[in-house]
Amino acid sequence: MRYGEHRLENLSMTAFGEKSNKLRRCSALTATPWFTGTPKPNPAIRLFMFPHAGGAASAFAHWTTLGGGGMEIRPVQYPGRETRLRERPPESIGALADAIACAVAVEEPGAPYAFLGHSMGALVAFEVARRLRELGLRGPVELFAAACAAPQTPRAPHVSTLSDERLADWLAGEDPATAEALTHPELAALVLPAVRADLTAVENYHLAPGPPLTCPITALTGSEDSLHDAAVTGWREHTSGMFGHQEFPGGHFFLRPSAAALFDFVQARLALRRQIR
Numbered sequence: 414m415r416y417g418e419h420r421l422e423n424l425s426m427t428a429f430g431e432k433s434n435k436l437r438r439c440s441a442l443t444a445t446p447w448f449t450g451t452p453k454p455n456p457a458i459r460l461f462m463f464p465h466a467g468g469a470a471s472a473f474a475h476w477t478t479l480g481g482g483g484m485e486i487r488p489v490q491y492p493g494r495e496t497r498l499r500e501r502p503p504e505s506i507g508a509l510a511d512a513i514a515c516a517v518a519v520e521e522p523g524a525p526y527a528f529l530g531h532s533m534g535a536l537v538a539f540e541v542a543r544r545l546r547e548l549g550l551r552g553p554v555e556l557f558a559a560a561c562a563a564p565q566t567p568r569a570p571h572v573s574t575l576s577d578e579r580l581a582d583w584l585a586g587e588d589p590a591t592a593e594a595l596t597h598p599e600l601a602a603l604v605l606p607a608v609r610a611d612l613t614a615v616e617n618y619h620l621a622p623g624p625p626l627t628c629p630i631t632a633l634t635g636s637e638d639s640l641h642d643a644a645v646t647g648w649r650e651h652t653s654g655m656f657g658h659q660e661f662p663g664g665h666f667f668l669r670p671s672a673a674a675l676f677d678f679v680q681a682r683l684a685l686r687r688q689i690r
Contacts, residue, residue: 463534563647
């Protein structure tokens, strides 16, 4: 055996050992707190849904009422809100992705699965897919990135440091539902920590070098959102597979008014993926 071959073998064994250690750490976790929704006995495909900054799993609760045949809806529940209110909100996109990747690994979904992330959730979903690849695990069959600029796009800074009043004003133009909750002092005390933590995580996010994903990526945008051009098409750089873009009526939160149309689109795309694979 040549020196170079021996060195490559050692590097390969080291990488294998690192993956094994990560998987062992993951096995100590439970997936239960991270995913909501009702599991189906033999789903054709699972759709993990990642909410926006300040959002929670309930943002996708209505998806479970839209039917879907063999598609199982599994909204992701971040810490620091709703059923996980007593936990600390995420400190970074990376730390959040680490934990969710472990949760997906522990759940070991037998059926194929896809990721759909809204705004911040698209960044989280993207990083989870990258970490699953690092663990040597099967990744999603498709990543749907909704209302989110491509990972390499600079993020608007300092929103997270606004006063409560100015943050509420900013949210009124971005997320009226959350802004309404902030008008009630009791609710504001519960909601604001998660909103600020999520916004801080997004503002501090920086794309680390790495190879593109192999799964297709589809960017989803609202016709009235400010997200356009390179911020959308930049997602193309992060897949060696197919890239697509679909626009729906509405603004940054087009997922709400366009829920039925979006559901039908996603379901059709995933049915196509199953035929291709």
